[in-house]
């Protein structure tokens with residue numbers, strides 16, 4: 001982390017432990033999260049040694065190869081490709097995911113600013129939102145720099161997705177509860193994948209990707225905390241009509257987000273001539289992939305159950321989008 005001078009006021013507001021947890025007021029939580037954003041934040045250029053030879057990106061580096069616990073990496077087709085192709089596909093998939101992350105963070109920042117525009121100047125949530133917008137901008141800069149240095153092309157959102165993104169941005173102002181569901185739908189899968197990679201591939205990880213992920217999971221912990229706490233405080237006071245809308249739109253958004261975050265774009269797979277039956281084996285008819293997709297949004301699903309967002313009508317949509325665990329009964333009190 002770069003050395004910055006932290007103002008005295010930010011050094012002394014570390015809360016007493018008894019203030020954390022269930023009894024902590026929302027205002028106090030916002031103060032604590034904002035404080036952490038001052039005391040522990042990262043700069044996309046100053047805090048990553050991009051020009052260190054050890055951080056150089058070589059497209060044929062075997063460390064980019066997908067391992068057998070990856071849906072595509074586990075296929076016979078992938079394992080019988082030449083080493084250079086395996087590495088290139090692995091790196092290209094990482095770049096594609098980073099670019100999806102940049103597109104997601106763009107919607108997130110714009111929506112957060114819409115949300116912030118509804119707050120009073122002295123609302124502590126306004127300060128916290130600005131911290132989050134700044135952090136997301138730094139993440140997008142670091143992901144973009146990674147993609148540029150890889151030399152591999154990435155595509156943007158198509159017209160339909162762009163139109164959908166503009167709608168989500170407006171929710172930041174008109175329907176913040178739905179907007180923060182979208183936020184969790186994007187942030188939780190990315191966070192769960194990055195935490196798993198950091199935990200299980202420690203030794204063989206390229207130092208650049210390791211640094212990016214460490215920075216990202218550190219700052220995302222604050223963002224996830226804010227979105228979850230906001231929802232816990234606001235959803236219970238929603239009226240019937242808004243609650244119905246939230247119940248029906250949440251699985252649609254989460255289902256699409258989980259798919260987007262957990263599978264490489266189809267055009268990338270086509271670029272490498274991955275046969276259709278291999279795509280099916282890896283992503284469509286693969287219980288391991290379905291389980292990982294479910295797991296990636298398990299925390300937001302549990303939160304939705306706790307808040308009564310999943311009722312007996314909406315649960316069909318969760319099933320249709322493949323984000324409801326097989327055999328699971330809707331929790332008591334959630335119907």
Ligand SMILES: [Fe+2]
Nearest residue numbers: 105136139216
């Ligand atoms: Fe981020």
Ligand SMILES: [Fe+2]
Nearest residue numbers: 136187220223
């Ligand atoms: Fe975030």
